[in-house]
Amino acid sequence: MAVIVNQNKCVGCGACVPACPFDAIVMQEGKAYITEKCTMCGACISVCPVEAIYREEIERTVSMDKTEYKGVWVFIEQSEGQVKGVAHELLGEARKLADELGEDVAGVLIGDQVEGMTGELFASGADKVYLVEGPEYSHYNTEAYTVAFVDLIKTYKPAAVLVGATNDGRDLGPRVAARTRTGLCADCTGLSIDPETRLVIWTRPAFGGNIMADILCPDHRPQMGTVRPKVFKRPVADPSRTGEVIKVASKVKAEDLKVKLLEIISVCTSNCKLEEADIIVSGGRGMNKPENFAAIEELANVLGGAVGASRAAVDAGWKPALHQVGQTGKTVGPKIYFACGISGAIQHLAGMSSSDTIIAINKDIDAPIFKVADYGIVGDVMEVLPLLTAEFAKYKASCK
Amino acid sequence: MEIVVCVKQVPDTTEVKIDPVKNTLIREGVPSIVNPFDKIAVEVALQLKEKHGGRVRVISMGPPQAADALKECLAMGADEAVLVSDRAFGGADTLATAYALSTSIEKMGPVDLIICGKQAIDGDTAQVGPGIAENLGFPQITYAAKIEVNGNVIKVDREHEDGYEIMEAPLPIVVTVVKSIAEPRFPTVKGTMKANRAQIPVWTAAEIGADEKRIGMPGSPTQVRRIFTPKQRSQGELIQEETAQKSVAALMQKLSDAKII
Numbered sequence: 001m002a003v004i005v006n007q008n009k010c011v012g013c014g015a016c017v018p019a020c021p022f023d024a025i026v027m028q029e030g031k032a033y034i035t036e037k038c039t040m041c042g043a044c045i046s047v048c049p050v051e052a053i054y055r056e057e058i059e060r061t062v063s064m065d066k067t068e069y070k071g072v073w074v075f076i077e078q079s080e081g082q083v084k085g086v087a088h089e090l091l092g093e094a095r096k097l098a099d100e101l102g103e104d105v106a107g108v109l110i111g112d113q114v115e116g117m118t119g120e121l122f123a124s125g126a127d128k129v130y131l132v133e134g135p136e137y138s139h140y141n142t143e144a145y146t147v148a149f150v151d152l153i154k155t156y157k158p159a160a161v162l163v164g165a166t167n168d169g170r171d172l173g174p175r176v177a178a179r180t181r182t183g184l185c186a187d188c189t190g191l192s193i194d195p196e197t198r199l200v201i202w203t204r205p206a207f208g209g210n211i212m213a214d215i216l217c218p219d220h221r222p223q224m225g226t227v228r229p230k231v232f233k234r235p236v237a238d239p240s241r242t243g244e245v246i247k248v249a250s251k252v253k254a255e256d257l258k259v260k261l262l263e264i265i266s267v268c269t270s271n272c273k274l275e276e277a278d279i280i281v282s283g284g285r286g287m288n289k290p291e292n293f294a295a296i297e298e299l300a301n302v303l304g305g306a307v308g309a310s311r312a313a314v315d316a317g318w319k320p321a322l323h324q325v326g327q328t329g330k331t332v333g334p335k336i337y338f339a340c341g342i343s344g345a346i347q348h349l350a351g352m353s354s355s356d357t358i359i360a361i362n363k364d365i366d367a368p369i370f371k372v373a374d375y376g377i378v379g380d381v382m383e384v385l386p387l388l389t390a391e392f393a394k395y396k397a398s399c400k
Numbered sequence: 401m402e403i404v405v406c407v408k409q410v411p412d413t414t415e416v417k418i419d420p421v422k423n424t425l426i427r428e429g430v431p432s433i434v435n436p437f438d439k440i441a442v443e444v445a446l447q448l449k450e451k452h453g454g455r456v457r458v459i460s461m462g463p464p465q466a467a468d469a470l471k472e473c474l475a476m477g478a479d480e481a482v483l484v485s486d487r488a489f490g491g492a493d494t495l496a497t498a499y500a501l502s503t504s505i506e507k508m509g510p511v512d513l514i515i516c517g518k519q520a521i522d523g524d525t526a527q528v529g530p531g532i533a534e535n536l537g538f539p540q541i542t543y544a545a546k547i548e549v550n551g552n553v554i555k556v557d558r559e560h561e562d563g564y565e566i567m568e569a570p571l572p573i574v575v576t577v578v579k580s581i582a583e584p585r586f587p588t589v590k591g592t593m594k595a596n597r598a599q600i601p602v603w604t605a606a607e608i609g610a611d612e613k614r615i616g617m618p619g620s621p622t623q624v625r626r627i628f629t630p631k632q633r634s635q636g637e638l639i640q641e642e643t644a645q646k647s648v649a650a651l652m653q654k655l656s657d658a659k660i661i
Contacts, residue, residue, distance in 0.1 A: 002490070021627060023411075023430070036463050040491040040617065043627035139565075142530075142540055167560055171542045174527035178498060178534035183621030186494070186525035202622075205630065207522055208413035212630045220621035258539040259569040262555075268562035275561055321580050322563070327524065328437075328579065330561070336660065347414065353633055357660050359651070365638070374636035375651055383644040391652050395661060 002056050003040050005032045009052035016044035016053060021211055041213070066159075069221035072098040073158040075149070076109040076121060076129075077169060079140070083117050085234060085276050086164035088124045090227055092235030093191050094162055095125035097200065100193045103159065106130055110148045112138035118245050123237040127244070130156065134250040139261055140168045144252045146175045151251050153180055158222045160200045162191075165226035165331075166275070173226045183217035185225040187331075189354070199223065208327050209350030229275050230333030231354050271300055271307045272322045279305030280334045282325055282352070285312035286341020286362060286381055293318055295385040296340055302393050308332065308352075310342045326351035341381040344369025361385070401454035401549065403445045403513045404505055405478070406532065407438035409462050409469035410522040434469045437517025439476075439584040441577050444547060445515050446477045446585070452549055455479045457508060461489060461500050467600045474595035475587030482508065486604040488616050494523075496619035498531025504608045505536065513554070514574045518543055526576070533574035540574045541567055545581050 005016075012030035024037035025044060032053075034044075045053045072094040077084040087107070094105045106128040107121040118129045132148040149172065153161070161176075163169040165187045177184035190203030194216070202215045202225045217223040274280055281300040283293055293307070300307045309319035311326050325332055327347040337355035342348060344360070344367055352358070353372055360373035361381045370376040377384055415430045434442075445456045458473040460466045461484040470481035484504045492500065505511060514533075519526035526542070533540035545564060546557035549571075558565045559578050587595070605615055613619060637654065641647040655661045 036487065036490070038490070039624075041624040041627050046626070146534075167543055167558075170526050171530060171540070174494065174498075174525075174530035175534050175540070177527075178495060178531040181495065181621075183493065183495060184527060185622055186523070186527055201625070206524065206627075207411075207416055208524075209630065210413065210416050212628050213624050214626040214628075215622050216625050217621050218623065258573075259541060259567055261565055262568055263566040264560075264563065265557075265566065266563040273562065321559070321578070322561075328519075328521070345414070346416075357655075358633070358636075365640070370638060371635050372633040375654060376636065376638045377644075377647045377651055378638060378640040379644050379647055384648060387644055387648040388651070391648055395652070 003034055003038055003042060003044065004054055004056050005034060006052045006054065007031055009050050011050050011052070013049060015047050015049060019044050019047040021207060064219065064221060066219075066221055069157045069159045071104045071106055071158045072101070073106045073108055073161045073222070074126070075161070075163040075169065075172070076107045076117070077164050077166060078109070078111055078114060078117060083120060084164065084166070086166060086169075086227075086229035087121075088234045089229065089232040090162045090164060091121060091124040091126055093227070093232050095235065097160065097191060097193055101159070101198060104128060106158065108149060108152060110137050110145055115245070118243075120237065122241045122243040123239050124235050125241070129243060129245050131245055131247050132250055133247075134252070136250065136252050136254045136257065139264075140172075141257060141261065142171055142175055142259065143257050145172050146179060147252045148250060149176045150179045152248060153222060155248075161222045161224045163224070163226045165228045169226050173224060177224050180222070182220040182222060182224055185215045185217070188225045188227045189231045191225070191227065200225070205350060208347050210346060228331050230331065267320070268322060271297065271305075274306045274308055274323070274325065274330045274332045277306035277332070278335045279303045280308045280325070280332055280336075280355075281305055281338040281340065282308030282310065282342060283313055283319075283340045284310035284342030284348075285316070286343070287313060287318065288341070288382075290316075290318040292382055295382060295389070299338065299385060299389045299392065302389050302396060305334070310348050311345075339369050339373065340385060342369055343367045344372065401448060401452045401513065402509070402511045403448060403454060403456045403515065404508060404511050405438065405441045405445045405456065405458045405473070406501055406514065406516045406528070407442065407458050407460045407469055407473055408435045408520045409433070409460065409466040410435045410520050413521050432465065432468065434472050435517055435520045437519060437521070437577065437579065439473075439517075440579060440582055441515040441517045442473045442476055442478060443582040443584040444577055447582065448513070448547070448549060454512075457482065459484065459501065459504060459508070461485070461492070461497060461504075464602070470600050471595040471598065472587065474598050475591040476585055477591055481598065481600045483600050483602045484608065485602050488605040488612065491617035491620060492615060493620035493622045494525050494527035494531055495621055496615050498528045498535060499614045499619060500605075500608070500610060501528065502532045502535035503610050504603055505532065507603070507608050512571045513549070514538070514572070516574065516576045518576045518578050529574055529576040536574070538572050538574050539569050540576075541569065542576045544575045544577045547575060547577075547581070
């Protein structure tokens with residue numbers, strides 16, 4: 001169970017050394033050696049020109065009848081009577097995966113009085129909806145939702161489960177996966193089916209977006225993953241589609257729940273709902289002072305968009321953390337993303353590079369943001385922003 | 401109050417660069433650091449200890465050099481550290497890691513509060529904390545932005561996409577913390593000297609009584625099949641007219657031509 005260098009084949013070319021993301025290969029006396037830093041990712045295997053590196057396969061002791069597990073499930077995240085956009089995006093992706101496998105798509109809808117939402121789930125691609133209802137599910141709760149979800153998995157045995165990589169999804173996914181003792185791939189940005197093995201290939205960024213990894217879950221079921229919101233497009237609703245609603249009784253008693261929700265404080269006005277926004281105007285260190293964010297907010301207002309901020313702007317206290325876009329903030333995928341005075345560190349790009357169109361304004365022509373921007377204005381952001389706001393206001397007025 | 405903080409030693413991913421020619425990671429000179437969110441978790445634990453008394457212990461699973469990360473936590477003021485290290489843990493995914501850590505925490509004796517950073521900056525999975533909670537049968541509150549303990553009850557402001565949820569739960573519990581909760585302190589000279597002298601116990605798979613089928617590669621359902629560098633977005637058009645007015649006009653024209661507006 002390791003990645004091994006066949007010393008007889010190794011020609012000492014050193015190609016594997018820089019290919020290792022973990023700095024785990026050293027050259028000694030003209031041969032490559034793998035150190036204990038190795039995580040067995042296998043990045044070195046494909047770069048070796050003489051096929052001297054191989055993965056020693058381990059004997060799997062799992063005896064699970066995988067053929068019993070069928071269908072692609074989507075956790076339907078909802079709150080305040082609304083299905084979250086990510087649930088529709090995942091139904092669209094699940095549909096593609098299921099069609100390739102020749103299997104069904106099912107939505108897992110857990111909530112209080114949510115049956116009315118089933119229609120739109122069918123319209124987005126579901127064939128079935130597993131419905132668990134009760135007052136104990138009126139707001140997301142780790143324990144209650146885990147009990148309901150695990151019960152469904154054990155009874156109905158899906159091949160794959162997709163959960164939105166939202167705060168709640170990333171709270172629920174690992175709890176469900178640990179209870180069912182299966183694999184969970186975090187925060188995926190790509191999904192496909194391996195034609196040979198019919199396994200889901202989960203693609204995700206790692207190392208702060210510097211590298212991507214394809215991950216498989218070969219021997220455990222269900223294969224599970226959390227999937228980043230806004231990476232996939234919401235499918236066009238087909239209201240003629242119908243499906244089957246399977247009502248399942250709740251196995252949770254309210255008094256069993258240890259964590260109690262006392263209060264919800266919504267500090268978010270529409271301009272910080274970045275995940276659902278079609279247009280985002282973001283500011284970074286180049287805005288120079290907090291007052292200058294007013295120019296960002298004006299453009300966002302005119303466009304009906306949300307306001308984002310880079311980590312530098314949040315760390316400086318110019319904007320609360322709820323506005324932060326990037327690896328440790330929110331991941332966004334709007335139609336248009338304005339990056340104003342943002343240099344474009346890789347951690348920021350990781351959070352916004354799936355935007356349809358990126359427009360950058362920066363006075364530094366060498367700023368990395370220009371490498372990913374579709375349109376870049378080289379100039380003083382405080383001079384450009386008001387002009388841009390005025391132009392868009394004129395454009396909006398002309399559309400009416 | 402018995403507090404355990406889980407920490408991970410990670411490469412400083414903000415220092416990682418891509419070789420533009422070979423399209424591979426440049427790891428040279430990238431320092432190993434304590435995962436920044438875990439350092440915040442240590443700070444939160446120290447503040448709770450200062451207020452309520454008790455003990456702060458830090459635990460890490462990793463190769464022998466991860467002891468350096470634990471020493472940094474001791475230098476900040478943690479009372480004790482344990483390194484869980486064994487070749488048999490190698491290649492662990494989040495399920496196997498959560499199992500090894502929760503089994504080790506059970507060996508540490510009764511615990512009131514386990515604090516983890518919200519995620520590690522190398523893998524960004526955010527899965528080990530909830531996994532530990534599940535294995536120990538503890539409740540969990542993730543993305544904590546504020547923690548208050550009152551007797552046997554913990555009150556947490558949980559960060560949400562739109563704001564906060566105020567939650568309450570009995571101890572013991574697992575809490576994962578976000579950045580805004582605290583600013584990690586710098587180690588004192590005295591703390592650093594003490595940390596340097598500290599002998600950190602190393603627990604092997606056998607010592608924690610781990611089921612060998614649940615650790616390392618055999619205990620990891622997920623396998624990395626391939627690693628590659630992401631496709632970069634291609635560079636678009638740069639607009640640099642003599643005046644900002646002209647640049648903005650040029651942009652509007654281009655957006656209109658491309659039917660974006």
